[in-house]
Amino acid sequence: MTRDAAVEFIDRVPNGAWINGTWSDGDGSRALVVDNPARGASMVTLAPGGPEHVRAACEAAAAAQPAWAATAPRQRAEVLRRCWSTMLDHRDELAALITLEHGKPLSDALAEVTYAAEFFRWNSEEAVRIEGAMRTAPGGSNRIIVRHPPVGVVVVITPWNFPAAMLTRKLAPALAAGNTVVVKPAAETPLTALRLAELCHDAGVPAGTFNVVSTDRAAEWFEAAVEHPAVRMLSFTGSTEVGRRLLRRAADRVLKVTMELGGNAPFIVFDDADLDAAVEGAMVAKMRHSAETCTAANRFFVHEAIAGRFVERLAAAMDGLRVGDGFDAGVEVGPMINADAISSIDTLVADSIGRGAAVAAGGRPLDGAGHFYAPTVLHGVAQGDAITTNEIFGPVAPVISFANTDDVVAMANDTEMGLVAYVFTKNLARGLGVSERLESGMIGLNRGVVSDPAAPFGGMKQSGLGREGSTEGIYEFCETQYIATDW
Numbered sequence: 001m002t003r004d005a006a007v008e009f010i011d012r013v014p015n016g017a018w019i020n021g022t023w024s025d026g027d028g029s030r031a032l033v034v035d036n037p038a039r040g041a042s043m044v045t046l047a048p049g050g051p052e053h054v055r056a057a058c059e060a061a062a063a064a065q066p067a068w069a070a071t072a073p074r075q076r077a078e079v080l081r082r083c084w085s086t087m088l089d090h091r092d093e094l095a096a097l098i099t100l101e102h103g104k105p106l107s108d109a110l111a112e113v114t115y116a117a118e119f120f121r122w123n124s125e126e127a128v129r130i131e132g133a134m135r136t137a138p139g140g141s142n143r144i145i146v147r148h149p150p151v152g153v154v155v156v157i158t159p160w161n162f163p164a165a166m167l168t169r170k171l172a173p174a175l176a177a178g179n180t181v182v183v184k185p186a187a188e189t190p191l192t193a194l195r196l197a198e199l200c201h202d203a204g205v206p207a208g209t210f211n212v213v214s215t216d217r218a219a220e221w222f223e224a225a226v227e228h229p230a231v232r233m234l235s236f237t238g239s240t241e242v243g244r245r246l247l248r249r250a251a252d253r254v255l256k257v258t259m260e261l262g263g264n265a266p267f268i269v270f271d272d273a274d275l276d277a278a279v280e281g282a283m284v285a286k287m288r289h290s291a292e293t294c295t296a297a298n299r300f301f302v303h304e305a306i307a308g309r310f311v312e313r314l315a316a317a318m319d320g321l322r323v324g325d326g327f328d329a330g331v332e333v334g335p336m337i338n339a340d341a342i343s344s345i346d347t348l349v350a351d352s353i354g355r356g357a358a359v360a361a362g363g364r365p366l367d368g369a370g371h372f373y374a375p376t377v378l379h380g381v382a383q384g385d386a387i388t389t390n391e392i393f394g395p396v397a398p399v400i401s402f403a404n405t406d407d408v409v410a411m412a413n414d415t416e417m418g419l420v421a422y423v424f425t426k427n428l429a430r431g432l433g434v435s436e437r438l439e440s441g442m443i444g445l446n447r448g449v450v451s452d453p454a455a456p457f458g459g460m461k462q463s464g465l466g467r468e469g470s471t472e473g474i475y476e477f478c479e480t481q482y483i484a485t486d487w
C-alpha cells in the first residue's frame with residue numbers, strides 16, 4: 001500500500017521539471033536515470049531540464065516573487081502550515097519514494113518525512129515574527145529604522161542523502177520570508193523533490209513560487225542559474241569541494257550564499273562516561289540514515305582506560321545490525337547510494353588496515369546486487385590516516401585511543417572541518433569545558449544527534465557559511481534595509 005502510491009507517482013511523473021505550477025516538457029533528447037540502490041538497477045528514466053528550463057524556472061520565480069513577498073506574513077504562514085500537514089498526510093508515500101530512490105530503511109524514511117515537514121511548521125511560526133528595529137540615532141537628529149525584506153529569487157541545490165529534509169530546511173524559511181525558489185535536486189534522488197513540488201502546490205504555494213528542475217548535468221544547470229539576472233541568492237548543501245567551486249562562481253555575481261558543507265565529526269568518550277549511553281550515542285551518531293550524513297561521527301576518540309570495552313561493545317552492536325533492502329522488515333541499514341560510494345569507503349578501510357588498524361567488525365562490501373557495505377569497526381587507527389581526514393560517508397567507525405584532554409581536543413580540532421562534535425562524560429563541567437574548546441558549529445553533549453528544526457544547524461571553518469533552522473535560519477533568506485528617517 002505504502003509503496004503503491006510511490007510507484008504510481010514514478011509511473012506517471014511526466015519528466016524532471018516542475019515550473020510555474022505545472023509539469024513542463026523536459027529535454028527529451030537527454031536521459032536522467034534514477035536507480036534503486038538496493039537492487040543496483042534503474043527504476044525510471046526522466047527527461048531532465050536543460051539550460052532553457054532553468055531559465056524558464058528563474059523567470060517564473062522572478063514573476064511570482066513580488067506578489068508572494070506582498071502576501072501578508074500570516075497568510076504565508078498558513079500556506080506553510082498546510083504544506084506541513086499535507087506532507088504528513090502523504091507521509092507513507094513520500095517515505096516510500098525516499099526508500100526507493102535513496103535506499104534508506106523505511107523507518108528512517110518515515111522519520112525523515114516527519115523531520116522535513118517540521119521545517120514547514122517551524123517556519124510557519126517564524127514567518128510572522130521577522131523582527132525589525134527602530135532606534136534614535138546617537139546624535140538625536142533622526143531615527144534609524146531597520147527592516148528585513150526577502151532577498152528575491154533563491155537557487156537551492158540539495159544533496160541525495162536527505163531527499164526531503166535538506167530541501168525543506170531551505171525551502172520553508174525561504175518561502176516564509178517572501179522569496180521564491182528554483183531547486184536543483186540531486187541527480188540520484190529527484191523524485192521526492194518533484195512530488196513535493198506538486199504537493200506544496202496543492203497546499204496553496206502559488207505557481208512560480210517553488211520550481212524544481214532536475215538535471216543530469218550539474219555544471220550546466222548551475223551556469224544557467226548563476227547567469228540569470230533575477231537570481232540573488234544561492235543556498236547549497238553538499239561537499240566542501242563542490243561548495244568551494246560554487247562559491248567562486250557565485251562571487252562573480254556577488255550572490256548571497258548559505259553553505260552546508262562537509263563534516264569530519266569527532267566523537268569523544270571520556271573514561272567517566274556512561275558506557276551504555278556512549279555506545280548507544282555512537283550507534284546513532286554513526287549509523288543514522290545508513291551512515292550517509294554529514295553529521296555522522298567520523299573519528300571515535302576513546303580514553304585508553306575504556307577503549308577495549310568500548311570497541312567490544314560497539315563491534316557487537318554493529319555486527320547485530322540488519323543490512324538489506326530498506327523495505328524488508330527489521331532492516332536497519334540500507335545500501336550505499338552507488339557503486340562509487342562502496343569503492344571509496346572500501347579504499348579508506350583497506351588503507352587503514354594496511355597502516356596497522358585492526359578489524360573488530362565488518363571490513364568489507366557485502367555480496368549481492370545492491371550497494372551494501374558491512375557495518376565496520378576499526379581500532380588501533382592512527383590519527384592522520386586517510387580515514388581520519390576524509391569524510392567516510394559510510395558505516396565505518398575508526399577508533400583512536402587517547403590519554404589526556406589536551407591531546408584529544410588537539411586531535412579533534414586537527415581538521416579543516418567544523419560541523420559537529422560529540423562528547424560523552426558524566427562530568428558536566430568537563431563536558432561543557434571541552435565543548436567550548438572544540439572548533440565545531442554544533443556539539444552533541446551526551447547525545448548522538450543534534451539535528452532539530454528549532455536549533456541552528458551549521459558549521460565552523462570549511463563546514464559552511466550561515467545557519468539553517470532556529471530563529472537564525474529565516475534571516476539568512478532576508479536582506480537588511482535601513483531607513484534614515486527625519487520628521
Ligand code: SIN
Nearest residue numbers: 161292293294295451
Ligand atoms: C546532513 O547530513 O546533511 C544533515 C543531517 C541532518 O540534518 O540531520
